[in-house]
Amino acid sequence: MTDATIAEICVGAVADTYLESGEVLAHAVGLIPAIGARLAKLTTAPDIVLSDGEAFFMAEPPALGKSAASGGVIEGWAPFRRIFDILATGRRQSMMGASQIDAFGNQNISLIGDWKTPKRQLIGVRGAPGNTANHRVDYWISRHSARIFVDNVDMVSGVGNDRARAVGDVLRFHHLGAIITNLCVFGFDADGRIMVKSVHPGVDPAEVERETGFTVDAQSAPLTRVPSDEELRLIREVIDPRGLRTREVAN
Amino acid sequence: MTDKTVSIAEAIAGIESGMTIGIGGWGSRRKPMALVRALAQSDVTDLTVVAFGGPDVGLLAAAGKIKKLIYGFVTLDSIPLDPLFTQARERGAFDIEEYDEGMYVAGLRAANQRLDFLPIRAGLGSDVLPANPQLKLVESPYSDEVYVAMKALPLDVALVHVNRADASGNAQFLGPDPYFDDLYAMAAKRTIVSTEKIVETNELLNEGSFHTLLFSRIYTSAVVEAPNGAHFTSCEPDYNRDEAFQKHYVASAKDPEAWKAFTERFLSTDEAGYHAAVAKFHEEAQA
Numbered sequence: 001m002t003d004a005t006i007a008e009i010c011v012g013a014v015a016d017t018y019l020e021s022g023e024v025l026a027h028a029v030g031l032i033p034a035i036g037a038r039l040a041k042l043t044t045a046p047d048i049v050l051s052d053g054e055a056f057f058m059a060e061p062p063a064l065g066k067s068a069a070s071g072g073v074i075e076g077w078a079p080f081r082r083i084f085d086i087l088a089t090g091r092r093q094s095m096m097g098a099s100q101i102d103a104f105g106n107q108n109i110s111l112i113g114d115w116k117t118p119k120r121q122l123i124g125v126r127g128a129p130g131n132t133a134n135h136r137v138d139y140w141i142s143r144h145s146a147r148i149f150v151d152n153v154d155m156v157s158g159v160g161n162d163r164a165r166a167v168g169d170v171l172r173f174h175h176l177g178a179i180i181t182n183l184c185v186f187g188f189d190a191d192g193r194i195m196v197k198s199v200h201p202g203v204d205p206a207e208v209e210r211e212t213g214f215t216v217d218a219q220s221a222p223l224t225r226v227p228s229d230e231e232l233r234l235i236r237e238v239i240d241p242r243g244l245r246t247r248e249v250a251n
Numbered sequence: 252m253t254d255k256t257v258s259i260a261e262a263i264a265g266i267e268s269g270m271t272i273g274i275g276g277w278g279s280r281r282k283p284m285a286l287v288r289a290l291a292q293s294d295v296t297d298l299t300v301v302a303f304g305g306p307d308v309g310l311l312a313a314a315g316k317i318k319k320l321i322y323g324f325v326t327l328d329s330i331p332l333d334p335l336f337t338q339a340r341e342r343g344a345f346d347i348e349e350y351d352e353g354m355y356v357a358g359l360r361a362a363n364q365r366l367d368f369l370p371i372r373a374g375l376g377s378d379v380l381p382a383n384p385q386l387k388l389v390e391s392p393y394s395d396e397v398y399v400a401m402k403a404l405p406l407d408v409a410l411v412h413v414n415r416a417d418a419s420g421n422a423q424f425l426g427p428d429p430y431f432d433d434l435y436a437m438a439a440k441r442t443i444v445s446t447e448k449i450v451e452t453n454e455l456l457n458e459g460s461f462h463t464l465l466f467s468r469i470y471t472s473a474v475v476e477a478p479n480g481a482h483f484t485s486c487e488p489d490y491n492r493d494e495a496f497q498k499h500y501v502a503s504a505k506d507p508e509a510w511k512a513f514t515e516r517f518l519s520t521d522e523a524g525y526h527a528a529v530a531k532f533h534e535e536a537q538a
Contacts, residue, residue, distance in 0.1 A: 054427055054428070055427035055428045056427065068427075077427075079427065079428040079429055079430070080277060080428060080430060080431070081356070081429070081430075081431060084352065084353045084356055087353070088353070088372075110349070110378075115378075115382050116343060117341065117342070117343040118340065118341055119341070120337075120341070121332070121336070121337040121340040121341055122332070123324060123326060123331060123332065124322070124323065124324040124325065124349055125349060125350075125351055125377065125378075125379055126323065126324050126351070126352055127351060127352045127353065128351070128377070129351040129353075129354070129373045129374045129375075129376075129377035129379050130351045130352065130353035130354070130371075130372070130373030130374075132376070132377075133372045133373050133374070133375055133376070134372060134373070155378045155382070156376070156377050156378040157377060157378070157379075158377075159375070159376035159377050160376075163376040163377070164376050166376070167375050167376045169395075169396070170372065170375060170396045170397060170398065171372070171375055171376055173372075174376070
């Protein structure tokens with residue numbers, strides 16, 4: 001099928017982050033990540049555990065934006081306190097957003113500017129330090145730009161590869177997976193540095209390079225895979241029939 | 252059993268300037284707002300506030316009550332940021348300790364175990380450590396590992412709001428999430444419980460199973476009956492968040508003139524006056 005949108009290609013790339021995950025709690029922040037996790041559960045990663053975003057695990061992919069209260073089969077109770085226990089055991093995988101990311105995957109969601117008197121206070125580090133210390137973390141960036149992919153982040157919230165390596169073995173559970181954007185999929189090379197894994201069909205590789213604030217090579221990267229007909233059907237008819245995905249990535 | 256029932260004013264009267272106050276709930280959920288509103292109006296100053304913050308932090312920041320904020324985040328959930336908090340933070344209005352959420356919980360747990368710290372992996376490699384130079388590392392006595400020694404967060408007073416309680420302070424939650432209210436209660440010297448409804452002890456299991464009895468009267472110093480006392484935050488299943496009012500709060504908070512009007516209309520009054528003003532706000536929105 002050739003009519004897949006960029007949003008749907010991103011959903012497919014999100015789903016692929018769960019290929020080897022097994023029986024873990026999939027924690028996905030944002031619409032495209034939420035749709036991607038549900039797609040993975042319905043296709044290649046049936047064992048992942050999905051939350052309703054409140055206090056319950058759902059045996060079937062929950063409706064987007066609807067909690068257990070709106071129906072569905074509850075398979076577990078996980079109030080916030082249990083989430084911290086689960087992440088410490090490593091049985092969790094997170095896809096978080098980012099206000100800034102540097103070339104080694106250090107992520108910032110806390111503030112812009114100086115720690116003492118920030119230019120803009122954002123959400124705070126929230127769980128990013130603990131997530132990156134304990135289990136696999138991926139990132140989702142809906143608007144790829146050189147304002148997000150920067151040389152230095154203002155407050156390291158999620159720990160990058162260079163920092164984790166400098167700390168040493170106590171951070172052996174640190175695991176950055178992929179960074180999926182509306183332009184491309186990033187992975188990490190042997191040195192822990194961001195590299196272009198694939199560029200989405202229809203995107204000019206030069207745009208990826210221009211919109212990334214540090215040097216990356218997008219010219220030799222393959223194309224991101226396009227979801228299969230069955231995946232597109234699941235996305236369009238089952239998981240997101242109202243087309244909420246276009247709110248994050250326009251057609 | 253001792254009857255610990257008091258009024259909001261009596262409960263707040265025991266809070267002194269300079270104290271460390273833990274506030275239960277999470278973001279814009281089951282916050283002890285009736286107690287917070289009264290505290291914001293009181294003469295108390297220089298508080299150290301410990302919270303997974305929501306509008307409790309915003310209101311106390313706007314009232315100039317905070318000397319130091321110890322927090323995991325401040326959010327209104329359906330609206331990501333509280334403008335009263337971000338404005339205060341951006342002008343450096345008070346000292347802060349910002350922790351990873353897991354570290355914050357470890358600090359509460361350390362306090363309620365009467366330990367100085369608990370070890371945790373979270374924070375290593377991140378800028379939470381340089382931003383909080385008071386934090387130290389600790390060597391494992393069993394291996395070569397070095398962890399963050401998350402310092403205890405002991406509280407002088409904890410404020411929590413629950414669905415039901417009896418007059419002696421047995422506290423019950425009926426919603427899907429207990430949040431961390433029992434940890435605040437255990438970490439504090441004194442805990443003030445506000446509740447939607449005070450019931451007889453033998454009625455506690457009428458609405459929920461024994462699993463919903465969150466913490467015991469052994470942690471409770473005072474009980475305040477405050478119906479709608481979490482407004483405008485949620486208190487499931489008794490009520491959801493008042494989203495329309497929260498929007499009004501945020502819009503007002505973004506403009507000094509509008510905030511002054513909001514304060515005069517909703518906050519320069521007692522709890523009954525507040526709820527009357529809120530009812531009028533909704534009537535006008537309907538019209």
